[in-house]
Amino acid sequence: MEPITGKALVLAASAIGAGLAMIAGIGPGIGQGYAAGKGAEGVGRQPEAQGDIVRTMLLGAAVAETTGIYGLIIALILLFANPLIGLL
Amino acid sequence: MSVKETQVNILIGALLLNGFFGVVGFFVVEDYFPYLGGILFGVIIALLNFRLLFLTLDRAVKMPPAKAQAYATSRYFIRYVITGVVVYVSIRAQHINVLGTILGLISLKLVIFKTQLFNSKAYFKNIFKRKEEK
Numbered sequence: 478m479e480p481i482t483g484k485a486l487v488l489a490a491s492a493i494g495a496g497l498a499m500i501a502g503i504g505p506g507i508g509q510g511y512a513a514g515k516g517a518e519g520v521g522r523q524p525e526a527q528g529d530i531v532r533t534m535l536l537g538a539a540v541a542e543t544t545g546i547y548g549l550i551i552a553l554i555l556l557f558a559n560p561l562i563g564l565l
Numbered sequence: 566m567s568v569k570e571t572q573v574n575i576l577i578g579a580l581l582l583n584g585f586f587g588v589v590g591f592f593v594v595e596d597y598f599p600y601l602g603g604i605l606f607g608v609i610i611a612l613l614n615f616r617l618l619f620l621t622l623d624r625a626v627k628m629p630p631a632k633a634q635a636y637a638t639s640r641y642f643i644r645y646v647i648t649g650v651v652v653y654v655s656i657r658a659q660h661i662n663v664l665g666t667i668l669g670l671i672s673l674k675l676v677i678f679k680t681q682l683f684n685s686k687a688y689f690k691n692i693f694k695r696k697e698e699k
Binding site: 506507511519532545549550553 | 571572615623625626628636641642649652673677678681
């Protein structure tokens with residue numbers, strides 16, 4: 478059996494790290510869905526406030542979405558442009 | 566302020582901020598044109614995603630709450646995949662700088678903070694004001 482090389486270890490750890498980073502993408506999805514559900518309830522209760530509700534939700538959702546993008550970027554960089562391999 | 570005005574303000578703000586990033590990059594980044602391409606690519610996708618988000622939410626609020634929840638979540642994952650493809654392409658393509666793309670994608674958040682949250686001068690003045698002062 479071949480011994481584990483440093484490069485293989487870094488690649489394996491990077492793959493695990495990328496998987497963990499992708500968890501960050503789930504949260505905003507759940508949060509946005511929850512907000513949209515509550516927004517729909519609000520519009521049902523007060524239809525004239527639709528513009529305000531959509532506007533507030535739009536800004537909140539756009540900020541939340543960026544948080545998911547951070548995780549995605551980390552995962553993709555670990556997988557396809559890993560800077561750690563160059564350090565070996 | 567209406568939803569349309571908000572969107573236009575954010576669009577203008579994003580273009581201005583990324584123009585600023587482009588000018589700063591001219592003095593800081595060695596390989597300038599891939600960086601500029603990255604910023605352009607990133608900001609276009611970020612603005613299109615923002616428009617898609619508006620269309621999703623505008624439709625979701627007219628649905629029953631449970632359906633709206635599932636709809637908004639499923640659409641979020643579609644946008645997430647689009648962003649993933651964009652970042653992957655910018656990593657793979659030699660003529661697009663990935664840091665520029667990331668900057669373009671994230672600049673929307675900075676613009677929203679600037680135009681909607683930190684838009685009052687009184688807020689900044691009050692940070693350094695002691696509560697005991699009258």
